Amino acid sequence: MNNFKQICFASVFILLCCLSAVAQRKTVSSPDGKITLNIDLSEAIKWSASYQGKEVISPSAISLVVNKEVLGKKPKLLSETKRKIDERINVDVPRKNKVEHNFCNELRLNFKNYAVSFRAYNEGVAYRFETGFKNGIEVNSEELNVNFNKDSQVFFPEEESMISHYERSYVDTALVSLSSSRFCSLPVLVTSAGVRVLITEADLFDYPNMFLSATGGNSLKSKFPPVVLEAEADPGKPDRNERIVKEAGYIAKISGSRTLPWRVFTMTPDDRVLAESDMVFKLSRPVAIDTKWIKPGKVAWDWWNANNIYGVDFAAGINTATYKYYIDFAAKYGLEYIILDEGWSKTTTDLTEPNPDLNLQELINYGKSKGVGVILWMLWKPLDENMDVLLDKFAQWGAKGIKVDFMQRADQYMVNYYERVAKECAKRHLLVDFHGAFKPAGLHRAYPNFMSNEGVKGAENxxxxxxxxxxxxxxxxxxxxxxxxxxxxxxxxxxxxxxxxxxxxxxxxxxxxxxxxxxxxxxxxSPLQMLADNPTHYYKEAESAEFISRIPAVxxxxxxxxxxxxxxxxxxxxxxxxxxxxxxxxxxxxxxxxxxxxxxxxxxxxxxxxxxxxxxxxxxxxxxxxxxxxxxxxxxxxxxxxxxxxxxxxxxx
Structure with missing residues (x-):
């Protein structure tokens, strides 16, 4: 009898252990069933992803350190919810499609003071943390160790510093060949088990950009710029470059109850699907402004061709006659805008007065008479220091937008700066083009007046x-x-x-x-698409100019x-x-x-x-x-x- 009791007890114990182990494993799959996301909640929150049964991302730990407390360590699940998302999003400034299909399955796991949501799309997976504290918090770090199959390859946009223009070449190499001292900005593309995995982020607001460090193995781990406490002008180029003097021991100070950015992993063996993907847009917050006034279009740009026009009866340069030439060219070919790049203002740090060699108001009025808007270039710091006054002035002059340059940073303050610029410009019906900038990460959905973004090694190089x-x-x-x-x-x-x-x-x-x-x-x-070359060249190549000018920007x-x-x-x-x-x-x-x-x-x-x-x-x-x-x-x-x-x-x- 005693032996029978012992056997029963052991059987029940084993059964409970098995049930407990099952309870610690969660699964969510894409609507088409090809992608499966597995979550393990035993000692830490770990997730993995497979494509048609083949593991592409191996178990990878995630956590969030808040006020020096590790969220995700020995997690105790309180509840979970599942839902299917199937919605059509009308896009205000459509880069790809006028209507995007937001179609996925979501699993939300609720823990004490935080939650983690996982989504599986037909084109990839994503997850994000959500905090639920009463008071404001410091985020000390956010851990992501994403592990791939051996023999994985990577197109690695290597950075030397997190202070960067984020204009990188892509190092095509074996992931394991990269030492742990090397890191990159996003997006980064990995090929694991024959499947493309594009890693980036979405819905980035009031939080720093994520970077990824190599590890010397088949994995990448997260890296974030700390909060900047003190910065000073770089003596070499004091009007546009900064040196970070003092940083905090945390990456963000945020509201205690909010969602954090989505960590996005486009997954497909088909390069066509990769190029079509718009997960970042679909995962970002909805439009936050009135958009009826926004007018995408093409732009005659001066800086690339150095105002090097010829065959005219005036001296080419930063002057009224030259920019009237640009406006006439834009009007002839139906271009919506011209940009006045560096040199239009009295100095690069004084944006309140135009360069005395040109009559800015005359140019804006002349452009208006021809149906051509004027966009003004500027450095980020002078705008930051006097934003309301300057934007009011630009709007009063009749400018149609601004091109903001040389931000170079990707910390929490700079992310907030981007949103502040977009928001304040929207109030004044001004378009925005960010240069010297980190990659887009959702701001273009919330603020569609944010038209375009550099963060690319483009033609200027x-x-x-x-x-x-x-x-x-x-x-x-x-x-x-x-x-x-x-x-x-x-x-x-x-x-x-x-x-x-x-x-x-x-x-x-x-x-x-x-x-x-x-x-x-x-x-x-690019909803604000440039014609970078010299108008004189376009006039001489009229067939080319006419063809380009007929191609839409959205x-x-x-x-x-x-x-x-x-x-x-x-x-x-x-x-x-x-x-x-x-x-x-x-x-x-x-x-x-x-x-x-x-x-x-x-x-x-x-x-x-x-x-x-x-x-x-x-x-x-x-x-x-x-x-x-x-x-x-x-x-x-x-x-x-x-x-x-x-x-x-x-x-x-």
Whole structure:
């Protein structure tokens, strides 16, 4: 009898242990069932993710240290809730689609004083912490150790400091080859078990940016800039660079009860899905302003071409006559804006008075008479010190927006600065373009007047380096652009191959062909899209200028038809009744196929810009063609080395 009791007790004990172990494991899957997110709540909160049964992200610990208390250590689950999210979001300034489908399954786990929410989309997974304290708190750190399968590869946007313009090249290497001293900004792209994992963040407000450090193994771990307590001007460039003098022992001071940023992991073996993904937008908070006044468009930009116009009867430079020339050019080609970059103000630190060599009010009025708005460049610090007065003045002058530059930091104060600029500009119906900036992380959904964002090694680097190659250009749609709008500033009219390219600051050129530049206007997403080259060049290349000027800056629908990270991409986008197609390749010449089955039935006229027969020798060479097609047509696209292909499709009469 005693033996029987012992056996029963042991059986019950084993059963309870098994039930307890099961209770510590939670699962949530994507609506299509391909992605499964597993959560273990034993000694710590650990999660892993698999794609079609294959583990892509191995068990990875997460925690949040608040007032020196570790949230996530030996977690005790109080309750959980599950829900299916299936909503259509109307997008005010659509970079990809006029309507986004927010479709996922969510699991929320509630603990004492905090919760963690996990979401599984068909295109990836995300999680975030939520705090529930009564009083304000200090966040000492947030831990993420994300572990991948062995032999994982990474496109690593390495940083030397968290004080940066975040304009990086992507180091394509084995993850395990990176030492623990190396770290990167976001987004970063890892390939694990044959699946692409794009890591970034969303709904970033009142909290620092996340960076990721290598570990010397197959993992990456989080890194954050501390709160800045004291900064001083850098003697080398005191008007625009800072040195951090004193930092706090915590990364943020926040309200005790709030959500933290989403940690976003786009997961797909299909590079087309990666380039189409808009998880950052879907995970960020809804629009916070009136948007009826916002007008996306294209911009004639002065700085890249150094105001180096010619064939005119006045001295080119930062003066009234030169900018009237830009306005006339913009009006001729239907561009909505011009930018007055550095030099329009009396000094870079005094934004209250224009440069005496130009009549700013006359220019703004002249632009208004021609239907062209004026956007003003400025350094972030002078604006920060006198924001209300300056923005009131810009609005009173009749400016349509501002371009804010040289922020370089990514700490909590600077994140709040971005929101403050966007919010205060919205009150005055001013657009915003951020340069010298970290990547987008959700602000563009809450404040759609935040139109575009640098944080990319773009065309301006052609002025002084050989780093912006077609290979580099073919990484951007799959990495940086997944986070949000990208102000690459395309439109170069002097196009060169590897041998011919030269760095010329005042008369720059691009690497790759003219059609490579054409295609950027379809492939790259920026609701404030630049025409970076000299208006004189555009006048001399009127056919090119006319074609570019007809490509929209926002879209109703996007389809990535063919793609491979770093090598090629073929994109079709719809605006109203027309379709626009762009194809780009790296330094490898290739033939691609455009299957027109995405078109509705009917007859269409397609206007094509394709690489000329001599484009590999002279990048300026292109050929224009017009023909009839239907949705049954398949076109062979021949792209030269560093080449491109672009087309406008409309219903035939």
């Amino acid at each position: 052609n002025k002084w380096s050989k780093l912006v190659t077609p290979d580099h250009n073919l990484m951007l749609p799959f990495i940086r652009q997944v986070a949000g709008p990208v102000d690459y500033t395309p439109g170069a009219m002097n196009n060169a191959n590897k041998i011919s390219f030269r760095e010329i600051f005042d008369n720059p050129m691009s690497m790759g062909t003219r059609c490579h530049q054409f295609a950027m206007y379809v492939v790259y997403e 879209w109703d629908e996007t389809k990535v038809l063919d793609a491979k990270v770093g090598e090629y991409i073929l994109v079709a986008r719809k605006k109203a009744s027309k379709w626009y197609v762009g194809a780009m390749t790296d330094w490898t010449a290739r033939t691609m196929t455009l299957d027109c089955s995405f078109l509705p039935r009917g007859n269409y006229r397609i206007e094509i810009m394709q690489d000329g027969i001599n484009a590999e020798r002279n990048g300026n060479d292109y050929k224009k063609m017009v023909q009839k097609i239907t949705n049954g047509t398949k076109l062979n696209l021949k792209l030269a080395s560093g080449g491109g292909w672009a087309a406008i499709i409309e219903k035939a009469d």
